[in-house]
Amino acid sequence: MDRGFLVFENTSEVIQAENLLKAAGWPVQVMGPPPEIQRGCDLVIAFPLIERLNISRLLEASGFTPLETVPVTGPLLQPVDLFQTTDYGDWLMIRAANMKICIAKATRTIVNISGGGCPDVPYLAAMLVGKTLEEAPSPRALGHTLCGYALQLAYEELVRQCSPS
Incomplete structure (x- = not known):
């Protein structure tokens, strides 16, 4: 197409x-x-x-x-891929633009949110870190900045990569 x-x-x-x-x-x-x-x-x-x-x-x-x-x-x-995936063995990190989200692969628990410079990043991290991908709220529902949007993209890519094939 x-x-x-x-x-x-x-x-x-x-x-x-x-x-x-x-x-x-x-x-x-x-x-x-x-x-x-x-x-x-x-x-x-x-x-x-x-x-x-x-x-x-x-x-x-x-x-x-x-x-x-x-x-x-x-x-x-051709467009530039917004995502960078880094596999650290026990952890998987996805970066979208300037935002990063990292999970423990065994439990699918979010262990870190970092990046950006928007005022809602600490709030987004507080609301997501410690929750599994299934428990975590959508970053887009919580944040309203470019950082929140980029984190949503990273979150969606992480869910996609962690879904059973």
Whole structure:
């Protein structure tokens, strides 16, 4: 399937546009932009290019006009993976943007939250550390900053990687 990128001015617009598009049922994904199209913030929304017109209409009607819409036309325009996974043997850490979440693999208990510089990071850590992935609340429900958003992405990736195949 051919894809395109929606490039926005700031992270807040990316988050709101992602929520809007997912609520409308489109399979979109927030990613790091390839170096060739880095403008605005450090995130883009990848979307099915065949839906470009419908997605553009919905975004414009909702007041979220992207800076530009870029078709993915070649291997140089591949998005940058937002996630870094580090396996420390007994522990597994996922980093998304500037936020890190680490679990004890045997128990799936969150043992550390770190990174960022947003004021809600200590609160997010206090609410998540010591809980299993199943018990922990969604970081997105607790935090409302870029750090909270990045932690949500890391949390979702951790859950995905720890799910039985």
